[in-house]
Amino acid sequence: MRLIVAITGASGVIYGKRLLEVLKEKNVEVFLVVSDAARTVAEHELGETDWSSLSSKVFAQDDIGAPLASGSFKVDAMVIVPASMKTVGALASGYCDDLISRAADVQMKEGRRLIVVPRETPLHAIHLENLAKLSRLGVTVLPAMPGFYHKPETVSDLIDFIVGKILDQLGIEHDLFRRWGS
Ligand SMILES: Cc1cc2nc3c(=O)[nH]c(=O)nc-3n(C[C@H](O)[C@H](O)[C@H](O)COP(=O)(O)O)c2cc1C
Secondary structure, X not given: OEEEEEEOOOOOHHHHHHHHHHHHHOOOEEEEEEOHHHHHHHHHHOOOOOHHHHOOEEEOOOOOOOXXXXXXXXXXXXXXXXXXXXXXXXXXXXXXXXHHHHHHHHHHHOOOEEEEEEOOOOOOHHHHHHHHHHHHOOOEEOOOOXXXXXXXXXXXXXXXXXXXXXXXXXXXXXXXXXOXXX
């Protein structure tokens, strides 16, 4: 499997980092874009992070000539985790001025899988309308809203719940959380 993963500057960059760790364990080929804002947030929330060790190749946000910017570059899916409201707004309006919004726009126009994991609270009407618009276009909106029915004991359990939900959407087997009824 080949994936594009984008990490944008919402709080919760740990969700993106954990997804990359699990995908690496599962030998998934990952093309990664970390936005400038995400790097700032990561410095604050995680400290120094070696993104290149967690992916097959890392691209800069402004590398608009990268292969990912073209529909001829085929991937199975793209995940934006976490997704800032700025990036959600860009996708909902088709305003693609960086590699993340362009690669996501390509996924949409080519009818390929796009999973967006928004993180913001509270949400105002523009956020909600943008997310609804993406959903109507076939984008999977998977908010960073962990459940509690698996009886989490640590922050890692909460993070793994969301990462597990992303893997479910990608059709990748995992045991990151205990399923209801199991
Ligand atoms: C510490 C920190 C936390 C932030 N958290 C959020 C957030 O949870 N959600 C959000 O939409 N924006 C958040 N922002 C603002 C975004 O980083 C900002 O809108 C940025 O322009 C997003 O750009 P990007 O989508 O290109 O990464 C945060 C910024 C900082 C510095």
